[in-house]
Every structure is written in structure tokens, then in C-alpha cells.
Amino acid sequence: xxxxxxxxxxxxxxAGGGLGGAIARSLAAEGxxxxxxxxxxxxxxxxxxxxxxxxxxxxxxxWDLADVSAIDKKVAEIEAELGPIDILVNNTGGPxxxxxxxxxxxxxxxYFQSMVLPVIALTDRVxxxxxxxxxxxxxxxxxxxxxxxxxxLGLSNSLRSTLVGxxxxxxxxxxxxxxxxxxxxxxxxxxGRITALDEAKAQRxxxxxxxxxxxxxxxxxxxxxxxxxxxxxxxxxLAGAGASYITGSVVRIDGGLIPSV
Numbered sequence: 001x002x003x004x005x006x007x008x009x010x011x012x013x014x015a016g017g018g019l020g021g022a023i024a025r026s027l028a029a030e031g032x033x034x035x036x037x038x039x040x041x042x043x044x045x046x047x048x049x050x051x052x053x054x055x056x057x058x059x060x061x062x063w064d065l066a067d068v069s070a071i072d073k074k075v076a077e078i079e080a081e082l083g084p085i086d087i088l089v090n091n092t093g094g095p096x097x098x099x100x101x102x103x104x105x106x107x108x109x110x111y112f113q114s115m116v117l118p119v120i121a122l123t124d125r126v127x128x129x130x131x132x133x134x135x136x137x138x139x140x141x142x143x144x145x146x147x148x149x150x151x152x153l154g155l156s157n158s159l160r161s162t163l164v165g166x167x168x169x170x171x172x173x174x175x176x177x178x179x180x181x182x183x184x185x186x187x188x189x190x191x192g193r194i195t196a197l198d199e200a201k202a203q204r205x206x207x208x209x210x211x212x213x214x215x216x217x218x219x220x221x222x223x224x225x226x227x228x229x230x231x232x233x234x235x236x237x238l239a240g241a242g243a244s245y246i247t248g249s250v251v252r253i254d255g256g257l258i259p260s261v
Contacts, residue, residue, distance in 0.1 A: 004241030006031030010087035011078060011126075013065065016043025018191035019141060020091040021050075022232030028056030030236055032087065035078045037063040039093075057082075065092060065118040071125050084133070085126045087239045090119040090140040090163075094193060097200050100154025107155070115159050120166060127174065136179035137239045140167050144185045144258050147250070152204075153197075164250060171248030180247035182238055187254025188216055189226040221256030 010027045014020035016038030028034045028051040036051070038044035041062035051058035059081045063074055078085060095111045123138055130136025142160040144150070149157040164183055171181040188194055198216065202209040217223060234253050237243055252258055 001242070003030050003236065003239070005087065005236075005239055008032045008086040008239075009035065009078070009083045010089065010239065011035040011037060011075075011085045012089040012091065013037050013063070013122075014039075014091040014093060015047050015089075016040055017047070018193060019186060019189060019228055019231050020089070021047045022228035023089050023091065023141075023235045024058065024232075025051055025054075025056075026229065026232035026236040027087065027089075027239060028058055029054070030240070031056075032239070033082045034058040035061055035082055035085070037061045037074075039064050065122075066114040068113075068118055068121050071118070071122050075122070075125050084129045086130065086133070086135060087137040088123060088126055088139070089235060089239075090123070090138070092119065092141075094143065094153075095155040095159070097152045097197065098154050099152065100158060103155065108159075111155055111159055112162075116162050119163060123170070127179070130179050131174070131177040134178040136174070136177070138167070138170065138174075138179065138181040139184060139235055139238055140182070141184050141186065141235070144187050144252070144254055146183075146185065147252075148258050148260060152201075168248050175247055178244070180238075180244065182247060183250045184231075184235055184238070185250060185252045185254060185258070186231055187226060187252070187257040188220060189228055189231050189253070191228060194225065219257065220254075224255065226253065226255055 010032040012024040015024040015036040024034050036044045036048045044060040048058040048060040092115045145157040146161045146164050167181050167183050198212045202212045231253050
């Protein structure tokens with residue numbers, strides 16, 4: 001199936017590994033030219049090397065998303081190297097496990113500045129070009145906690161929910177220009193982030209990590225954690241021409257984990 005994104009330029013945030021790396025590799029496999037952005041250049045370089053070794057086209061960009069003032073400069077660098085951005089995949093790191101109450105104002109502000117504001121500001125930066133070309137994809141990865149809040153992930157549940165409302169509103173505003181805006185939700189995908197969360201839960205409850213993982217797996221209808229490549233392939237479909245009538249949606253990639261309809 002030709003997804004119609006050959007030679008489109010995709011910017012993937014947090015693409016040095018995990019979900020972002022899988023998304024970047026999948027987009028490149030379909031012929032997109034991928035800007036691989038990560039706060040750590042050494043991790044971005046690993047993803048970029050894998051893409052280029054497989055015959056794709058990718059460039060690495062070290063990028064601290066919390067520095068909103070750097071957005072114009074970074075986008076200009078990408079445009080100079082690869083061309084105007086057609087596909088933007090917003091994928092940011094998550095905050096540490098916390099209760100939702102009793103957090104200092106400074107903590108809320110810090111994670112808003114690093115997880116929410118950069119996504120909005122970067123999207124605003126690339127939208128004029130997408131409008132001019134009459135085509136674009138904005139895909140934002142959040143968390144299953146925006147539908148079914150996850151215990152002890154108070155900051156994540158709350159801040160990521162902000163992006164769901166933003167994305168849905170944006171979809172209506174940019175739809176007439178051939179641009180889609182969608183949210184993707186990972187369930188229990190086998191990444192370093194999930195491993196860290198399992199380990200933190202095991203420590204809190206004073207029991208083996210293997211028991212926590214087994215319990216978590218048992219709650220998933222397909223009885224396993226997801227593969228990052230499965231996540232990446234779903235995002236790539238949403239970036240394709242065949243998904244032009246999917247917008248304002250929240251797409252679950254969770255093996256049936258989220259209990260609500």
C-alpha cells in the first residue's frame with residue numbers, strides 16, 4: 001500500500017529511541033525524509049544511522065524542547081537541510097510518577113513549559129507552510145491516562161489532557177486547508193519509559209518487578225506489551241494520504257487495555 005508520503009518531510013520529536021525512534025524509522029521506510037530530533041544528540045544519531053543504513057533519508061537535530069526561543073532557529077535548520085515540514089509528530093518525554101495534589105506550582109510550570117507549550121508553539125510555527133501547500137499532518141503522542149487516568153501519574157494525566165483539547169480544537173481550524181490533527185495514545189508499549197514505571201511501582205509496593213509486569217500483562221486483552229514498531233506503523237498510516245479523512249480523533253494503540261468504550 002502506497003501511503004503517499006514519499007519525499008514528504010517529517011519532523012519527529014523525541015526520536016532518539018522508544019516510541020519516537022520507531023515512528024521515525026517507520027516514516028522513513030515509507031520514503032519520508034525524517035528530521036530526527038532529541039535532547040541528546042547521541043541518541044538522535046543512533047536513529048538517524050539506522051534509517052540511513054536501511055536506505056532512508058534522515059538528519060539528526062539536537063533539540064531541547066523546553067527552550068521555546070529556539071524553535072524558529074531549529075525549524076529553519078531543518079528546512080535548509082530537508083525542506084519544509086509536512087508531517088509533525090509531537091512526542092515529548094513524560095514527567096516522573098507523582099500524586100496530582102500537593103505538587104509545587106514550580107513543578108507544574110516546569111512540566112507545562114517542557115511538555116505542552118513547545119508542542120503548541122512548534123505547531124504554530126509549521127502551520128503557515130502547511131496551509132500554503134494545502135497539506136499537512138499534526139500527530140501528537142500523549143498517554144492512555146488522558147482517557148483513564150493512571151494512578152500516581154498525576155502530572156502526566158493532567159498536562160497531556162490539555163493537548164487533547166488543543167488538538168481537537170485545532171482539527172476544526174485547519175481542516176479546510178488539507179491538514180489533519182490527531183492524538184495517538186500508547187498503552188503498555190515495551191519502552192524504557194514503561195520499564196521505569198514498572199520498576200517504580202515494584203519499589204513502592206515492595207515486590208518483584210516480574211510480578212508487576214505479569215500483573216500488567218494480564219490486564220491487557222492481547223496478553224502482551226506492544227512493540228514500538230506497531231506504534232510507529234500506526235502513526236505512519238495517520239500521516240499518509242489514505243488517512244486524510246481522519247482528524248480530530250484520539251487513536252488508541254493499546255491492545256485493548258483502556259477499559260472505557
